[in-house]
Amino acid sequence: GAVVSQHPSWVICKSGTSVKIECRSLDFQATTMFWYRQFPKQSLMLMATSNEGSKATYEQGVEKDKFLINHASLTLSTLTVTSAHPEDSSFYICSARDTAGGGAPYEQYFGPGTRLTVT
Amino acid sequence: GNSVTQMEGPVTLSEEAFLTINCTYTATGYPSLFWYVQYPGEGLQLLLKATKADDKGSNKGFEATYRKETTSFHLEKGSVQVSDSAVYFCPGRDDKIIFGKGTRLHILP
Numbered sequence: 727g728a729v730v731s732q733h734p735s736w737v738i739c740k741s742g743t744s745v746k747i748e749c750r751s752l753d754f755q756a757t758t759m760f761w762y763r764q765f766p767k768q769s770l771m772l773m774a775t776s777n778e779g780s781k782a783t784y785e786q787g788v789e790k791d792k793f794l795i796n797h798a799s800l801t802l803s804t805l806t807v808t809s810a811h812p813e814d815s816s817f818y819i820c821s822a823r824d825t826a827g828g829g830a831p832y833e834q835y836f837g838p839g840t841r842l843t844v845t
Numbered sequence: 846g847n848s849v850t851q852m853e854g855p856v857t858l859s860e861e862a863f864l865t866i867n868c869t870y871t872a873t874g875y876p877s878l879f880w881y882v883q884y885p886g887e888g889l890q891l892l893l894k895a896t897k898a899d900d901k902g903s904n905k906g907f908e909a910t911y912r913k914e915t916t917s918f919h920l921e922k923g924s925v926q927v928s929d930s931a932v933y934f935c936p937g938r939d940d941k942i943i944f945g946k947g948t949r950l951h952i953l954p
Contacts (some may be wrong), residue, residue, distance in 0.1 A: 731889075760941055767914040770889070787864070819888055825914075833877070834942050839888035 728773050729753055732837035739810055739844055746806045747840045749820030755800040756822035760834065761793075762816040776803045810844040817841050848872075848912040849918075849937040854948040858925055866920040866948045868909075868935035878911055881920070881934040883947070892920075906911075927952045 729752040739745045751758055757778045762770040772793050774784045780794035792814075794806040803822075807814050818841075821834040852867040870878065878904070880892040893902030894919065895911035902909050909924045920933060932947040 762944070767949070769946045772941065772943060773940060833894075836881075836889040836891075 728779075728824060728835045730820065730835045730837040731770075732818075732820055732840050734840060735838065736841040737843070739842070741811055742809055742843055744751060744766060744806055744808045746804055747809055747818055747842070748822075748835055749803045749805070749822065750843075751801045751822040751824075751835070754824045754835075757800060758795060758823045759803040760821040761795060761803075761805050762819045762821065764819060766817075769817060773805075786839075804814075807842065810842070812844045815842055817845045849935050849943050849945065851935045852948055853946065854932075855951055856948060857951040857953065859953050860927055861864075861924045862952075864922040864925045864929075864950070865921070866933055866950070868918045868920065870916050870918065871935065872916075878909075879936060879942075880907070880909055880918070880920050881936065881944075882933070883932045887929070901933070925950075925952050927954050 731750045731752055731841040733748045738746055741829045751786050759776040761773045763773055764770045773788045774787050776782045776795045776797040778797045778800055784790045792808055797803040817839050820837045849868055849870045879894045879898045879940045881889045882892045891943040893904040893909055898911055898913040900935050909918050909920045911918055930950055930952045931947050932948040934944050936942045936944045
């Protein structure tokens with residue numbers, strides 16, 4: 727149980743285009759999901775906390791107009807990188823918290839990540 | 846809030862060596878503690894966890910004991926393998942998991 731999927735697993739897009747990444751909790755409900763990004767050989771940086779049915783909470787320094795987050799259902803959150811540029815190339819990882827009692831309190835389950843390359 | 850201090854890497858060991866990666870925490874109360882592992886090119890996997898003091902988490906030959914007297918959760922393995930080469934994270938958390946730089950482990954054959 728407690729599986730989180732991401733789609734796509736990798737994507738290449740041209741500079742100036744937008745790309746959407748999906749994060750799904752497959753066997754549990756997640757009112758809260760988290761988006762992280764990771765540069766090569768560096769740590770995961772928390773970008774934002776996504777709350778179902780409300781606006782995301784962004785960490786300091788993360789552009790909310792650049793990284794649009796939508797959490798429309800209890801099993802799906804999406805991250806859209808708008809007007810992507812090469813510096814947005816990174817590994818994006820989502821995480822979901824099981825808030826329906828199926829797991830340990832506040833335990834987060836991580837997706838496999840999406841590698842974005844902007845050319 | 847809660848925070849952790851993790852041993853910086855990289856750590857390079859020969860196969861079958863004993864491994865310790867240090868992790869100490871500061872916290873109010875006794876939060877659950879975790880170790881995550883990230884293999885090259887992959888996402889994060891939960892390696893083990895402990896939810897209360899004196900608990901021992903274990904998985905794949907790795908162990909970590911939640912020690913309140915030393916506020917530590919050190920990761921250990923008695924005999925490492927090349928396949929253990931990865932980055933290991935002992936994250937801090939309040940309401941969400943915050944990652945540090947992790948410890949990169951290289952195991953030489």
